[in-house]
Amino acid sequence: MEEKVIMAGFGGQGIMAIGKLLAYAGMLEDKQVSWLPSYGPEMRGGTANCAVIVSDEAVGSPLISKDGTAAIVMNLPSLSKFENELVPGGKLIINKSLIDVEPKRKDIEVYYVSANELAAELGNPKVANMIMLGAYVELTKIVEIDSVLHAFLKVFGENKTHLVPLNKDALLKGAEAVKVRA
Amino acid sequence: MxxxxxxxxxxxxxxxxxxxxxxxxxxxxxxxxxxxxxxxxxxxxxxxxxxxxxxxxxxxxxxxxxxxxxxxxxxxxxxxxxxxxxxxxxxxxxxxxxxxxxxxxxxxxxxxxxxxxxxxxxxxxxxxxxxxxxxxxxxxxxxxxxxxxxxxxxxxxxxxxxxxxxxxxxxxxxxxxxxxxxxxxxxxxxxKDWATTGTKGKREKxxxxxxxxxxxxxxxxxxxxxxxxxxxxxxEVLYEAFGLEDADVVCVAYGTTSRIVKTAIKLAAAKGIKVGIIRPITLWPYPYAIYKDINPNCKGILGVEMSQGQIMDDIKIGIEGRMPVYFHGRTGGMVPTPAGILAEIEKIAGGTK
The missing domain is CATH 3.40.50.970 (Thiamin diphosphate (ThDP)-binding fold, Pyr/PP domains)
Structure with a gap:
């Protein structure tokens, strides 16, 4: 099994963070992982994206080019930039709160998640990224939610323990959002 | 740990x-x-x-x-x-x-x-x-x-x-x-008895x-x-190599590029093309000797590098003219793709270069 997911959005939406959480969670489950950020000058105030690979075998190319199995897109520029990087049948998870157009491709599975609204329901707009990650994990079952939460403390430190319940709620809310649609 | x-x-x-x-x-x-x-x-x-x-x-x-x-x-x-x-x-x-x-x-x-x-x-x-x-x-x-x-x-x-x-x-x-x-x-x-650590008046400087x-x-x-x-x-020569003995094509690549080549090798295998790889781990000294293990009926050697082909000189020294050599690369900060490498492998394997 090999998951190659692109995560993309505005700088500040926590794109790099959910990528690291997924990679760390995969590592905690003894899978092979890589996390590759875009590091062009466009990072400053512009779009941010990273490529995460979680695999049972050693990761080959850490770059995703036309062979992504999934993409999480959190803003409009990311949709047009990355929908073409998916394989046919790939999963495209769209942040409906900020993207009001449909993808052009008809040969992929599309899921809409109103991440910002759902985050607001939890009382913290910052967890929109975790809602998107929750939806992705539900759709792929690539890692356990518990592994993501374990990774959360590894990536952000034990002093963020008080934020685990909120982030768990966000992951579950995201999972629920795509369960209903399926 | x-x-x-x-x-x-x-x-x-x-x-x-x-x-x-x-x-x-x-x-x-x-x-x-x-x-x-x-x-x-x-x-x-x-x-x-x-x-x-x-x-x-x-x-x-x-x-x-x-x-x-x-x-x-x-x-x-x-x-x-x-x-x-x-x-x-x-x-x-x-x-x-x-x-x-x-x-x-x-x-x-x-x-x-x-x-x-x-x-x-x-x-x-x-x-x-x-x-x-x-x-x-x-x-x-x-x-x-x-x-x-x-x-x-x-x-x-x-x-x-x-x-x-x-x-x-x-x-x-x-x-x-x-x-x-x-x-x-x-x-x-x-x-490190040669180092300049101060004589303390006790030895030659x-x-x-x-x-x-x-x-x-x-x-x-x-x-x-x-x-x-x-x-x-x-x-001190270090390298990784596999699939050389029965290869239709052998790729030579190092670092990040070697991983992209490995992905391309899997794609080629799915199409029935046998591709081996030589991955120098030491760029100097270079693993020239391993080229002797390549299948004599191999159709060609493909160097892949994020350059215009600097690795080709060492490939030519290693293969000593026994078979044709080709290059595929992206440069200036662009990265080769598995599909791009596969296309070159197919050209060499098909003999239609």
Missing amino acids: SKVLMKGNEAVGAAAIKAGCRYFFGYPITPSSEIPEYMSKALPEVGGVFLQAESEVAAINMVYGAGGAGARVMTGSSSPGISLKQEGITYAAGAEIPCVIVNMMRGGPGLGSIQPGQADYYQSTRGGGNGDYRTLCYAPASIQETVDYVMLAFDKADEYRNPVLICADGMIGQMMEAVEFKENLNKNLPA NIVNSLFLEAELCEDHNIRLEKKYKLMEEN
Whole structure:
């Protein structure tokens, strides 16, 4: 099994963070992982994206080019930039709160998640990224939610323990959002 | 020790400290800036010294000083910064100063781009500075290998009294993977009785220098250095190779590019094309001997590199004209794709080139 997911959005939406959480969670489950950020000058105030690979075998190319199995897109520029990087049948998870157009491709599975609204329901707009990650994990079952939460403390430190319940709620809310649609 | 998820640049710093490096001199440059950033925080915690120099030229000369005094010392940069260090590297080679220099290569020439590149192959393997000198040169393909070879580099630098290069690329510097830190090897290294540590009035003074005003002495020095380089050629060649005996096509690639090639090899296998790989881990000394294991009926050798084909010279030396050689690369910060490599493999396997 090999998951190659692109995560993309505005700088500040926590794109790099959910990528690291997924990679760390995969590592905690003894899978092979890589996390590759875009590091062009466009990072400053512009779009941010990273490529995460979680695999049972050693990761080959850490770059995703036309062979992504999934993409999480959190803003409009990311949709047009990355929908073409998916394989046919790939999963495209769209942040409906900020993207009001449909993808052009008809040969992929599309899921809409109103991440910002759902985050607001939890009382913290910052967890929109975790809602998107929750939806992705539900759709792929690539890692356990518990592994993501374990990774959360590894990536952000034990002093963020008080934020685990909120982030768990966000992951579950995201999972629920795509369960209903399926 | 358990695995941790680390960015390549940070892993370089952590590995160096684990290997006993206590001095880092450098100047930040994308995509290697997290090396000095990491060292600025981590070195003071172990009683070491981090110093951001006023320039790359100053940094490499500080490395010369610390290495000359017997310390384990490192500098790190990316292509244009490494160019600036070349004078210091040839001085360190001439004065036989152990040190480790990390290059997270980016697109060139000149300032080029900040994305990954491998176009410093000639500079790294043929010597970017003046004179008859060689530097051991490791090209890791993963963060784990980066950690392992940075640690090994310090031992080899001490063993041979020579600068050692780590030639990675911007992708290795920026990406995160799982790593495990092994215990330092530190096998019976020679005492640094040549180092300039102060005589305390008790011994003859040591002199660390690359200047010989008498040509005969300079030639003797060169002959002695050459013996050392021959020893490295005999003992330090590292590579990974598989699938050579029955290959239709053999790819040669190192570092990040070798991983993309491995993905392309799987795609080719699905189409019934047998592709082997030679992955030099030491770019110098180069693994020429392994080319003898290639299937004599192989249709061709494909070099793949993030350059315009600098690796091809060594491929030609290795294959000694026995079969055709081809090149596929992207350059200037662009990265080859598995599909692009596969297309070249298919052309060679089909004989329709």
